[in-house]
Amino acid sequence: MLRLDASRADFAAQFDALVNARREADADVSDTVRDIIAKVRNGGDAALAELTKTFDRHDLDATGWRVSEEEMQAALDGLPTELRTALELAAERIAAYHEKQRPEDRDEIDAAGVRLGARWGAVDAAGLYVPGGRAAYPSSVLMNAIPAKVAGVRRIVIVTPTPGGEMNPLVLAAARIAGVTEVWRVGGAQAIAALAYGTERIAPVDVITGPGNAWVAEAKRQLYGVVGIDMVAGPSEIVVVADAQNDPEWTAADLLSQSEHDPTSQSILFTDDAAFADAVASAVDAQIPQLSTAQTARTSWDANGAIILVPTLEAAMPLVDRLAPEHLELAVDDPDALFAMVRHAGSVFLGRMTPEAVGDYVAGPNHVLPTGRRARFSSGLSVLDFMKRTSFLALDKAAIEAIGPAAVALARAEGLPAHAASVARRLGLPS
C-alpha cells in the first residue's frame, strides 16, 4: 500500500506515477483470438464443439448445447427464499432505474418548413457473456440483461463456459428472473465469434456485452464493428474521499470491497486527517484475515492500494478527476458540495451511509462502469447500449427552395456534382 502526502515536494511526481500505472494485462492474445474467430466463422458448430472440447474440456453433444427452460426454472425454484427475494428486489429496482433511461423520439417542423426528427429502436438481438468460475456473478446477469429487456430487445442470449458441463445455478436463476430464455454452454473467444457471425445452431446477435477474460475481451475488440460491444473493461477500482468523522472500520470495509475482487483491483483513500488515515490502514490490516477472499485482498491492497493525505477534501477533487475512477465514495456530511466539483467518475456514492457495494446489487443504477480512467469519455452500461437512433428528414417544395441552394453551393465546392444535381433538379436549376 502506498502512502502519499500532498504537502510533500515530491507529491506531484508520485501522484503522476499512480495515475499512469497500468494495471491492465498486456497479454498479446490477438493472433490466437484471430485464429479462433476464423475457425468459428468458417467451421460453425463443428468448430465450436472442437474448441469447447479443447478449452472447456467437455463434449457439447454429451452435456447438451443449450440449457433448457426447465433447468433454468429448477435453478430458480431451488434457491433459498432469502436469495430469491434478494434477486427479485434487485431485478425490480434495476428495471425501475433503467426504465427512465428510455430516450424520447423527436418529430418537429422548423421555421424553414423542414421536418426533422429522430426515432429510437431496440436492436433485434443481444448477447451476454457470463464468465465461468469465480467471476460468474448473478448480479452481472441482471445488470446486463435487464437494460436490454427494458430497451425492448426481443432476443437476449447468454453464452457461458461450463468447464466439465457444470453451470452455476445462481446465474441460471438470475437469467430466469431477467427473462432470458436462450443460454448456451459455450464460452471464450469462440462463443463471442459464434454470437457475432452465427453458427448453424446459434443465430447471430447485434450487440455483445458482459465481462470476460483476456481472450473474450480481445474477441470483442476484434469484432467491434461486426457487432456493437460495451466498453473495454479493466480491473475494478474505488476512490473513497472521507473525513475523520467516519468510522474507520466502515471505510476499511469499503476499500476492501474492491481489493477482494482481483489482485489487480485498486482501492484509494483520500483523507484530510493523518490519524484517520492510520486508523483505516490498521482496520484494513485487521479485517483482511477475516475474509475468505483474504489472499486476493491482501495482494491487491499491498500492490495497488493507496492512502493519500490532502490538506482539504476540496483539494482532493482535481486529483480524483485525474483518476476518473469507476467508483467514487464521498463520505462526508455535505457530499453534494464535493460532487459538484467532480468532472470524471463512473458512479458516485454520496454520504456515509452509501457503501459502493449497495450499488453493486440492489440500488438500481448499473454496476457495469468504465474503468482505467475511461470515465473521462465513457459511461456505465445503459438502455442506450441496446438501442439505436434513426434520424429523419422531410422537405416540401418551399423547404427545399429555402435551404436547397446552399446545399448545391457546398456540393459543388466539394467537387460532388451528382450531389448538387440531385438538389438542383428539384429546384428547376441547371444540374
Next chain:
Amino acid sequence: MLRLDASRADFAAQFDALVNARREADADVSDTVRDIIAKVRNGGDAALAELTKTFDRHDLDATGWRVSEEEMQAALDGLPTELRTALELAAERIAAYHEKQRPEDRDEIDAAGVRLGARWGAVDAAGLYVPGGRAAYPSSVLMNAIPAKVAGVRRIVIVTPTPGGEMNPLVLAAARIAGVTEVWRVGGAQAIAALAYGTERIAPVDVITGPGNAWVAEAKRQLYGVVGIDMVAGPSEIVVVADAQNDPEWTAADLLSQSEHDPTSQSILFTDDAAFADAVASAVDAQIPQLSTAQTARTSWDANGAIILVPTLEAAMPLVDRLAPEHLELAVDDPDALFAMVRHAGSVFLGRMTPEAVGDYVAGPNHVLPTGRRARFSSGLSVLDFMKRTSFLALDKAAIEAIGPAAVALARAEGLPAHAASVARRLGLPS
C-alpha cells in the same frame, strides 16, 4: 449494375449474396499501425516529424506544426460570399438540431428513500481527423465539430495531413466557423496516436472522431479504450424506395450522389414498376458522362449498383431492414406508412422532395452515419458521443435498512465477504 426481380425463384439467394457482399477493404495494416503508434507513444514530436516527412513529404519545422488563427480567419475571409453564407447556414442548422440532443440530468428519491440520479458532462477534449485530398470535406468538419461544441467540449482539435504543406482553405474556413482553434498539420495513424497519447506539443484528447483511410481507421480501432472513438466507417451507401410517380431523372441523380463518392460506394433502387426501373437505369447511364466524377460513379454503379423489382413497396421494407442502409429515401406520397415499417436505417429521407444530399449539408441531422449494416446496432454521430454520464446514489439510515439486507445476501452468495461487510457494518449486523 445488378438487376433483381423479387418474383423470381432465385431471388432469395441472390439477395442474400447482395446483403453479405463485403465492400470493405481487408487491407491488413494492423502491424504497420501498431508500429507507428508505438513510435509516436515513445518518441513524441520527434517521431511525429519523422513519420510526417516519410508519409506526407513535408518538414513540420519548415511548414509549421500548427495552423495559426490568422490563417484560419484569412481562409474564411477569402471565401466567395455564396459559399460563406452556405457554410454559415449549415452551421446554424446543424447546431440547432444537435442542441436538442443534449440529455437531461436525473435526481430523484424513490419509495424506499433511495436518492438516485445521473449527471451528464462533456469530455474535456475532442480530436477530429480530417483527411487530406479528395475526401477533405468542409461539411464533415461542421458535422464533427459542432456536436462537440454543443456538448460543451472545451478543446476541439483538428489533425489533418497536408502533403507538401498545403491546406484546403474550405476546411480551414469551416473549422473557423465551427469555433475550432487548434489545427495541426499531421495526419495518418501517427496523428491518431498523437491525439491519444499526447506529445510534447499536442496535448492528449479523450475522444477521436472523423473519417480516414485504412491506417487511420485501424489506429482508431487499436486505440479504442485509450480514447473513445466514433463508429468504424465503411463505404457510403443509399437505398431508394420509389414508385413510378417519381421523375426518373431525380431518382437517377439521387443514386449517383452516392456512387460518385467512391468506387466502393453502393446505390440500390427498390421499385414496383419495371418501366420506371428501366427509365432510371437509362437516366443513370445518361447522367454519368456529365459528371466530373464520372469515372468513380461508373465504377461504383457497375460494380455495386442494383435495381430490385418488388411486387409492392411494402414488400421491399423487410429487405431494406436486412440491408440496414446508411441512407434510405422513401420517395412516395405517403412516406410515413413505409417509414413505420423500417427497423434499421441510419437516416431516412421522406417524400419526393427530400434528396439525401440536402442532409449531407444543410438540413441539420448529422451526416456521419452507420454504414455496412451497422445501423442494426449503432447510430449517427451525436452530442452524446462527446458526453458521458455519471450515475449517483445516496442512502440514509432508513434506505440502507430497506435495501441493504438484500445486498448482504447477494454478496455472500457471490463469495464476496468484504462487499457484504461494508453493508452489514452500517446495519449493525455481524460482518
